[in-house]
Amino acid sequence: MREAGVHPAAIEVFSDFHAQLEGGATGLVREADVEPLTDVDRAGDLHVSEDEQRAAAAVTAVIKLNGGLGTSMGMDRAKSLLPVRGDLTFLDVIAGQVAHTRRELGVELPLLFMHSFRTRDESLAALERHQLQVGGLPLDFVQNREPKLRADDLTPVSWPKDPSLEWCPPGHGDLYTALLASGALDALIDAGMRYATVSNSDNLGAAPDPAMMAWFAASGAPYAAEVCRRTPADVKGGHLVVRRSDGRLVLRESAQTAAEDVEAATDLHRHPYFHTNNLWFDLRRLREALSERDGVLGLPLIRNEKTVDPADPDSTPVIQIESAMGAAVEVFDGATAIEVDRSRFLPVKTTDDLLVLRSDVFDLGPDHRLRARTEPPLVRLDPRHYKRIDAFEARLANVPSLVGATSLRVEGDWRFGPDVVVTGDVRLDDDGTVREVPAGARLG
Numbered sequence: 001m002r003e004a005g006v007h008p009a010a011i012e013v014f015s016d017f018h019a020q021l022e023g024g025a026t027g028l029v030r031e032a033d034v035e036p037l038t039d040v041d042r043a044g045d046l047h048v049s050e051d052e053q054r055a056a057a058a059v060t061a062v063i064k065l066n067g068g069l070g071t072s073m074g075m076d077r078a079k080s081l082l083p084v085r086g087d088l089t090f091l092d093v094i095a096g097q098v099a100h101t102r103r104e105l106g107v108e109l110p111l112l113f114m115h116s117f118r119t120r121d122e123s124l125a126a127l128e129r130h131q132l133q134v135g136g137l138p139l140d141f142v143q144n145r146e147p148k149l150r151a152d153d154l155t156p157v158s159w160p161k162d163p164s165l166e167w168c169p170p171g172h173g174d175l176y177t178a179l180l181a182s183g184a185l186d187a188l189i190d191a192g193m194r195y196a197t198v199s200n201s202d203n204l205g206a207a208p209d210p211a212m213m214a215w216f217a218a219s220g221a222p223y224a225a226e227v228c229r230r231t232p233a234d235v236k237g238g239h240l241v242v243r244r245s246d247g248r249l250v251l252r253e254s255a256q257t258a259a260e261d262v263e264a265a266t267d268l269h270r271h272p273y274f275h276t277n278n279l280w281f282d283l284r285r286l287r288e289a290l291s292e293r294d295g296v297l298g299l300p301l302i303r304n305e306k307t308v309d310p311a312d313p314d315s316t317p318v319i320q321i322e323s324a325m326g327a328a329v330e331v332f333d334g335a336t337a338i339e340v341d342r343s344r345f346l347p348v349k350t351t352d353d354l355l356v357l358r359s360d361v362f363d364l365g366p367d368h369r370l371r372a373r374t375e376p377p378l379v380r381l382d383p384r385h386y387k388r389i390d391a392f393e394a395r396l397a398n399v400p401s402l403v404g405a406t407s408l409r410v411e412g413d414w415r416f417g418p419d420v421v422v423t424g425d426v427r428l429d430d431d432g433t434v435r436e437v438p439a440g441a442r443l444g
Contacts, residue, residue, distance in 0.1 A: 001146065004167075005020040007181035009295040011145035014170065017321045017341065020301050022152060027301040029252040031261040034241035036271050037249065040227060043165075043340045046215050053210035056217040057107045059293040061283075062098055062118045062208055065122055065172050066091075066201040069144045070312060073351055073386030078119035081126060082389070084348070084357055085364045090201055091123065095130040103380030104331075105210060111139040113201070114178060116169050137191055141182035147169045148308055151317040159308045159316070163303040166308070171279075172200075173323025180290050189283050198279040198325070204357070205346035206278045209230050213228030215338070222285035222332040225249075226340045227273035233378075235266035238275040238326065240337055246331040249335055251326040253273055255302050273337070275326050276345045289331060297331050346370060352379045352424040359402040377405040377422075382430070387425045400437075406443065417441065 003010050034037040070079030076159045080090035082350040087094075098111045111132050115123055120142055133139045145167045147156035159165050175198065179185040188196070196215060199206035206226075216224055227240060238253040242254070256263045264270055289297060304323040327337045348354050356362075356379055379402070386392045395413070400420035402408065408422050412430025417439035438444065 004145070006144055006146070007177075010146070010170070010177050010182045011298050012294065013174075013177050014092070014146045014321065016296050016298070017023050017301050017323070018149075018154070021149075021303065021319070021321060023164055025155050025301050025302055025303075027256050028258045029241065029250060029256045029300075030258060031264045033245070034243055034250065035250070035339065037227075037240045038274055039279075040273065040337045041215075043212060043215070043226075043338055046211050048214035048218075051174050052218070054105045054107065054315075056195070056213035057079075057101065057105050057109060057210045059217070060213045061110040061112060061188050061196045063112050063114060063175075063196050063198040063202045064094060064384055065138075065175070065198070065276075066436070067119055067169055067172070068200075068202065069116075069118055070389065072349060072387075073204045073391065073392075076105065078123050079312055079348070080119075081122060082348075082354070083352070084204065085362075085370075085437050089126065090204060092130075093204050093364070093368050093370075094201060094253040095127065095132055095397055096130065097204075099130070099366040101208040101210065108113055108134045109208065110134045110137045110188065112138060112184060112188075112192070114143055114172075115140050116143045117145055117167075118222065118332040122346050123405075128358060135191065137187055138184055140356070141178055141184040143169050143172075143178050144174050144181065146305070146321060148318040148320055154319070155311065157308050157316055157318050162309070168320045170321030171302060171304075171320075172325040173327060175300075175325045176286060176328065180287070180295060185283060185287055185290075189287065195371045196281055196283055200277055202348060202349070203276075203278070203345065204370050205344045206276070207344075207367075211342075211346075212280075212338075216280045219336065221280075221336045222282045222289075222333050223329060223335040224280040225251075225326055225329050225335075225337045226276045226278035226280075226344060227337050227434055228340060228345050229411045230268040230272055230274045232268065234274045235268055238277075238324065239265070239271050239273060240329065241271065243330070247338065249329045251300075251329055253302060253324055255304065256300065258278060273327075273339065275339065277326055278340070278344060279326060279328075280333075281328070285332065295329060299327045300330070322397075331345055343370075343372065351386050351389065352381050354392070355379055355381070355391075355396060355399065356402065358399045361402050373403055378407040380407075382411050382413070384412070398439075 302318040405422040
């Protein structure tokens with residue numbers, strides 16, 4: 001890591017995690033050790049004046065995580081470069097949201113992207129036309145990297161066929177270390193910024209919200225997490241729990257759930273909220289915590305078992321050491337959570353999600369916010385034919401109308417013609433041949 005120029009702070013964090021791994025740490029959060037989180041404030045109950053919103057927005061920075069390559073959709077470039085509404089990409093929509101808030105409130109509202117070493121150059125080139133940089137503040141900082149470890153002996157894996165695959169990002173928990181190591185944390189504080197709101201670039205629902213900024217500033221909390229009410233579709237995601245030993249909020253991701261606890265952890269009545277990965281924190285309090293801990297926040301370990309080449313299941317088994325940025329909730333005294341509307345959680349993890357977001361279910365307003373015209377339908381596309389983005393776009397170059405749909409399930413290889421309308425519950429079955437939904441068809 002030193003030879004590769006990795007920052008000493010990131011090496012210290014990796015060393016701490018590696019020692020935990022050698023000691024047999026699993027990172028599991030046991031159901032017996034926690035209580036459900038059941039009582040949180042609601043963003044829908046907020047009443048803040050425009051002056052309070054403007055004052056909070058004047059000292060808040062927006063940070064977007066933009067290190068994802070969209071590998072689950074067969075991509076090898078930043079997912080945020082995909083068109084999502086007409087010709088507008090995720091990055092274009094984010095830029096529009098920030099620019100609108102700046103104009104409306106007359107604030108600088110710095111925007112920073114945390115890139116990975118694979119997404120930075122192409123993303124920055126795409127952002128050039130938006131002129132987003134504020135003063136001397138950086139527009140981005142780069143996530144650190146670490147070696148993948150052989151699963152058998154925890155030594156760095158060797159893969160001469162493609163040495164770049166010997167490395168991996170350390171999960172979005174690296175946010176705090178990368179902010180410190182890059183100098184971005186000090187730069188923001190020196191520029192008069194006090195707070196940061198953080199979300200994933202593939203979640204366009206998490207637009208800058210001045211009312212939420214005012215709430216967080218007034219709360220006095222060092223850290224806050226946005227949570228949503230769970231539905232049956234959300235049972236596999238991370239959720240906040242209360243640790244019995246000290247009453248602290250703790251994030252439990254799916255990878256940190258023991259097999260015997262899965263039933264309880266996925267019970268949406270027992271654990272009614274899921275974690276959106278939209279976060280708020282006090283920049284000064286973060287710097288103090290990092291200073292007190294010599295740059296190592298001590299986030300819980302996530303042990304991620306993979307193969308060195310994700311596309312080759314027979315390649316060397318490896319362990320990637322990761323951490324979740326939401327796990328920092330347990331680091332700060334007084335950390336809290338707030339329940340937000342589902343509209344702030346619109347992630348695109350699959351081509352199923354992408355189809356809904358591109359459809360007429362959503363409108364894109366002049367403020368570049370996405371607003372649902374109706375309850376989004378459940379879409380399930382045959383992964384054999386639609387999982388990869390190139391295959392998806394070849395079959396669904398014409399996006400059907402889904403505003404009247406409840407669900408759309410596609411089995412087999414179907415091509416969609418223009419002006420197709422889906423109403424109610426629709427299922428297209430597989431007869432083993434390539435089939436076409438003709439132009440103007442009404443399904444349902």
